[in-house]
Amino acid sequence: MSVVITEPNDHEQHDHEHEHHDHKPAGIKRWLYTTNHKDIGTMYLVFALIMFFIGGAMAMVIRLELFQPGMQFVEPHFFNQMTTVHGLIMVFGAVMPAFTGLANWMIPMMIGAPDMALPRMNNWSFWILPFAFLILLLSLFMPGGGPSFGWTFYAPLSTTYSGDSTALFVFSVHIMGISSIMGAINVIVTIWNMRAPGMTWMKMPLFVWTWFITAFLLIMVMPVLAGVVTMVLTDKYFGTSFFDAAGGGDPVLFQHIFWFFGHPEVYIMILPAFGIVSAIIPTFARKRLFGYASMVYATASIAILSFLVWAHHMFTTGMPVFATLFFMYATMLIAVPTGVKVFNWVATMWRGAMTFEVPMMFALAFIVLFTIGGFSGLMLAITPADFQYHDTYFVVAHFHYVLVTGAIFSIVAAVYYWLPKWTGNMYDETLGQWHFWCSLISVNMLFFPMHFVGLAGMPRRIPDYALQFADFNAFISIGGFLFGLSQLIFVWVLIKCARGGVKATDQVWEGAEGLEWEVPSPAPYHTFETPPVIK
Amino acid sequence: MTTKTYEKYYVPAQSPWPIVGAIALFCIAFGAGHFVIDISKQQSGFGGYLLLAGFAILVFMLVGWFRNVIDESMSGLYSNQMDRSFRQGMSWFIVSEVMFFMAFFGALFYGRMIAMQWLGGSSNNAMTFELLWPNFEPVWPLVKTPGGIETQAMPWTGLPLINTAILVISSVTLHFAHTGLEQQKRGQLKLMLLLTLLLGATFLGLQVYEYIHAYRDLGLRLDSGFYGNTFFLLTGFHGLHVTLGAIILLFVFFRVLKGHFTPEKHFAFQAAAWYWHFVDVVWICLFVIVYIL
Amino acid sequence: MPLNMTKGVTEISQEVYSLHMLIFWICCVIGAVVFGIMFVSILLHRKSRGVQPAQFHESTKIEILWTAIPVVILIGMAIPASKTLIAMDDTSAADVTVQITGSQWKWHYKYLGSDLEYFSVLATPREQISNKFDKGENYLLEVDRPLVIPTGQKIRLLMTSDDVIHSWWVPAFAIKKDANPGFINEAWTRVDEPGIYRGQCAELCGKDHAYMPVVVVAKSPEDYAAWKLAEETRIAEAKAAEQELLAMNMDMSELMDNGERTYIAYCAACHQPNGAGLPGIFPALAGSDLILNDKTAHIDIVLNGKSGTAMQAFGRQLSLKELASVLTYTRNAWGNDTGDAIQAADVYKVQQGEGE
């Protein structure tokens, strides 16, 4: 039996029913009104790319100002806005929507479902985002500027001492949260309820598994973020004193609630990346993923542990020593399941028959560079040492390794990997390799020296610094500009591939396995209206 | 495999409502932001109007969206599998709501068991007490803040106790409405549903009365320190949820009057009932933690 | 620039350094092994060499092994780390206690059990920051009055803040502790070598977070005692001078000169050198309603600050003379031509709650 796509109330659509069901609605309405997971996935991905460029442009302002000591181009207040909004946009506007876009495109295809479980809500989740970021960006133009208290918006800097626009920040975060929660619900329900017959839990591709667990994290922590921004709002505008000792509150309470959200949030930005890498490595090694079951358990362990480690961001806040010890131990433990993943990837490569197309290159770089970021994370977890690292560029180096060479590299790898399936055309391999090597070299020029600058004592979130840091910062900035320019190659590849190129086969990659490779390239507008048969 | 047939999964072709909903949320967020800024600076601006417009659009969207859904449901497009999707979606939505309340309960726990004790000199904060707040007495309810704001505590007897009873009974009546629906006793269904609604409305009325009492007689205000903050935000957000739940039940009631829902298929009813029970459970936690303890 | 963490000059800071090196080398070794195997595989197991992929894809034994080994390594790291942490926590039996209060954007040091207290503000001239002058050696790491401590003694530091969260950091002591408003955090140190140690505020605290250095001078106990005595006398004398000042009238030009200096040092960061403020965050003083129309309120807001905003109580930070001058200056600069000269006695009166 096949699925009937009908819209009984919409007479305009009426005649479509009788046509071939692959017919796409045309014009702008296709995108505004769509309920198609592929269209929505595409919109998410394009949106994320735009946001990556806007956030990247802000990073360029930061690097420009830090090129030399002294105030050069922007005022400190504006610099703080750039830092803050850069962090917010990259986290909520680039990485998360990009992963959601990939989830939309791939999860239904990977589990043999006709679409996402709640297609209309899916479209709603997406369309909230451009508006949320519009509000955030507009707030930069208010008198007094936009948010300038860091993406972590610690109280009371974000309450009593913040600019007028704070309310806009709060409400824009609220609607971003609504969007994420609805997106996560959709993912969970789709995976739970829409798997094709025979697609048992332990047959699901790892990308599906990691997203399933990520969606849980989202549902658990996004509402907590909503709660804490609400408290910021009432503290600033309605006289409450959650974060004010005079009224019986505590500024550190803010940090507890924020990081209860914030730490799982960083795993939200890395678990799907693990799924992507676990898809790419076996394909190009032409060998099954090593330790599938342990990969699933490791992902779940990371997710569970992520609720018990939040205060490792707060070692200097003066917690009692037993609490500090607890959070230190719990944080260190996360290295174990993460290590299992890394080892499994290496074991998958071992005695495979590898080729090194662009997705594989990015995935390999991911493994090495993410692990380096993980190592610096582990160093940060050692509390006494964290007293020296905390709030320096060492931390900035850590999280850009896990976020840029981790999350962003995995997203780029995923785009190269599935692009032929999406467009039906192969991307330009030479250009792709250029993109990879330029990015690889410049990203390390950009972020590796930050470790040293941080160890030598340069605090983060400063527009101006002591003379000893000058040479390194100039070098870092050059690396930053080069990395930014390298991303223009990426855009070029994308546009070129969307417009045409060598036709891709259905399987695309020689070693690729999974349902998404059994449908034609480009993937038809509707896939699996009849559930596929799972071997 | 081949012998088994699958139910169809209905995928609506296109829908204008999501984008309308996104615009509504934009107006609400942008409007509310400006509205709050306007009041804080005691100036007038477009914020309030935009906020109202946003709500209007939201209601318009909800009505349109639900009308589509109801029509689709009534014309039998929804399979059991879809019903499961809706149910699961609703359950996870409730989980997210629980986490929202957890943020505030967590804050209450921290403020009471940790921050207040530290301000009073316990753990590693002896000097906090000695040098900064030497006159502070860490007792809960926090009727005198370290900064010196005084207020009175809200007793749990009287109104709050009555309100608890009302909500618990409303959950029971709703349960009987559900059994009525399942056993095809439409009369019982209607009556019990109506009763639930009335109880909900009474609860809300009494809650408003209690707030007036708190402000006027007890000097317990939103801005009277941590006790007032948590009291009003927890009960306030709960009240908002009761309101929302009651509105949903009202719609369900109208649909019941129109003869919708069958013993097998009544997702909307089920969702509304779950929501109502959830709100009820939150209240019981609130009653114990905020009022009694 | 040193390429590694500072070893520092205290026992604790050396321990922290060795912890850092320990974890660093462990990570290097694990990295070398993991990446080594990976690169060997990349070299050998490539399709272009004509290899056939192997078929194995799981092994419970190996999985258990590479779960257990990291656990053991981690325990090895956790033990010394816990020891150091517990040692850092013990602030008892201190010889000297200093209360450190951060505020936007300066530090205040108060020696408990003594009248000695003072502010410590960035000493780098604005011209260096705006690139008009060449930058000095200690650009942004110099203050007018450093914290002075005796060597060889246990110093207990009590951190708090008057406004937002700051964080007092001196790398050489391996101390970084947040200064939370309304709470007091404790830390301690014992420095053996006399010297000048520099650090910075390490928590984003608003616009001038970059301009909030920490400088500590460690002196031998004798030098320290001498310094302390001199400072205490200086403070006592300044207090006496204040009393005399109450009877005196300064003339307008002296007030304005003095006032401009004070204004640039204390007020200009927010209200800007031209008095225009930053719209939306810091109100303008030029043409301000309050300044032009309500003199007492003007004196009051400078003395006591405005709660719920970034405006601090300067009554605690400035001398009567400075207050009088800066009030006069703001009442007469940038077209605020009120013509008033505010004298120390006027300020004193408001301070004592008499008003006018």
Ligand code: HEA
């Ligand atoms: C994708 C995002 C991401 C990821 C995956 C991680 C992963 C980890 N992070 Fe990171 N972190 C951030 C994003 C992320 N982090 C961000 C954004 C901040 C700053 C926020 C802000 O303040 O703005 C931050 C800050 C941060 C801090 C606070 C620093 C400070 O402010 O003082 C700490 C402290 O413990 C920390 C620890 C860790 C640890 C232990 C891991 C672990 O998960 C890493 C585990 C991985 C490995 C260890 C490597 C692989 C393992 C092996 C090869 C096995 C064998 C290894 C050993 C036994 C050593 N992180």
Ligand code: HEA
């Ligand atoms: C996924 C998240 C993510 C990503 C991808 C990035 C990407 C980058 N980030 Fe970062 N960053 C954060 C998350 C992220 N960041 C967070 C959370 C913070 C903390 C914020 C806070 O403290 O509150 C932070 C903070 C942060 C700082 C510290 C600021 C401070 O403490 O004051 C710096 C400084 O160098 C920096 C730089 C960069 C650079 C150069 C890139 C580059 O990778 C960007 C590259 C991309 C582009 C450049 C855009 C594309 C290209 C063009 C637009 C073409 C034109 C190019 C040129 C003009 C050269 N980021």
Ligand code: CUA
């Ligand atoms: Cu004070 Cu940063």
Ligand SMILES: [Cu+2]
């Ligand atoms: Cu973390």
